[in-house]
Amino acid sequence: xxxxxxxxxxxxxxxxxxxxxxxLKYDFVNYSCLARKLSNEMFGAQSNFYAVKAALMRLSTKxxxxxxxMESKVLKILKNTNISIKNKVVVLISNVQLKINSxxxxxxxxxxxxxxxxxxxxxxxxxxxxxxxxIEEDLNLFILSSTPDIENTPGVISTILHxxxxxxxxxxxxxxxxxxxxxxxxxxxxxRVYEMLSSLTK
Numbered sequence: 195x196x197x198x199x200x201x202x203x204x205x206x207x208x209x210x211x212x213x214x215x216x217x218l219k220y221d222f223v224n225y226s227c228l229a230r231k232l233s234n235e236m237f238g239a240q241s242n243f244y245a246v247k248a249a250l251m252r253l254s255t256k257x258x259x260x261x262x263x264m265e266s267k268v269l270k271i272l273k274n275t276n277i278s279i280k281n282k283v284v285v286l287i288s289n290v291q292l293k294i295n296s297x298x299x300x301x302x303x304x305x306x307x308x309x310x311x312x313x314x315x316x317x318x319x320x321x322x323x324x325x326x327x328x329i330e331e332d333l334n335l336f337i338l339s340s341t342p343d344i345e346n347t348p349g350v351i352s353t354i355l356h357x358x359x360x361x362x363x364x365x366x367x368x369x370x371x372x373x374x375x376x377x378x379x380x381x382x383x384x385x386r387v388y389e390m391l392s393s394l395t396k
Contacts, residue, residue, distance in 0.1 A: 203236055204249040212356075218254040219261050225250050268349045271340055272394045279388065280335040282312045285367050285378055290325045294318060297335065298369055298376065309335065309367055309378060330366055334384040336391065338375040351375065357390055 208215050217223045229247035233240050283297070286308045291301075294317075296310040305327065312331065344350050351370060354377075358365060363386065367378040379387050 200242060200245040201249040201252065204232060204246055205253060207232060207236060208250075208253060215257060218250070219257050221254060221258070223250075223254070225254075264349050265353075267347050268353050269394070271344050271347050271350050272353075273396070275338050275340040275395045277388070277391055277395060278337045278339070279384070280311070280337065281381065281384075283309060283333045283335045283378060284312055284315050285309055285330045285333060286315060287327045287329070288322075288325050289327055292318065292322050292325070294322075300369070307367065309369070309376070332381045333366055333378050334381050336377040336379060336384075336387060338377075338391070340373050340375065342373055344373055344375075354391070354394075357394075358387065361386065361390070363387060 208218065214223075214228070225247050229243055229250055230240065232246050232250070233243045236242075236246070280297070286292075286294075288306045288308070289304060291306055292308065294308055294310055295314050296308040298309040300307045315329065318326075338354075340350070351368075354375075355365065355368075358377075363379065363383045365377050365379065367376075369376040377387075
């Protein structure tokens with residue numbers, strides 16, 4: 195099989211597996227072990243072992259250069275980002291439009307999703323409450339205010355989401371609007387999230 199074809203297949207394999215890509219980026223990988231695994235999975239034999247290993251090593255170098263360039267741009271954006279937090283927030287999903295003073299609202303298909311303060315939800319009438327499909331309470335809203343450069347800088351949001359995901363933290367809702375990025379997080383996770391975000395914005 196041509197080396198170009200092997201390299202292309204290796205790239206497709208890695209691209210679909212972000213954690214392997216991350217390991218290659220930091221050179222935290224046993225190339226021989228990974229090449230054997232890929233050879234078996236992609237070709238069903240070890241006949242392409244050396245070509246796969248060479249492709250992985252070239253790819254690692256390429257990823258490091260590209261990711262390091264992108265990372266420096268992302269960190270520059272984050273260091274100029276301000277964090278604010280609003281507590282006692284709820285996420286409410288309804289099958290009809292509600293008369294509620296929300297922080298944010300989105301209509302998608304047949305449903306309406308609202309991010310609102312708890313006190314606003316408490317004002318809903320019994321009739322409106324009957325149309326609520328789900329409501330998640332005990333949440334905090336993180337608001338990240340960045341410079342306009344965030345609009346043309348890929349990787350800022352994915353960096354934050356990846357960081358939270360690797361710590362096992364779920365994002366209940368996520369909204370991006372121009373220079374503002376909003377994350378809704380469980381109150382129990384908020385202290386950890388603030389600590390992590392602060393480390394990026396200092």
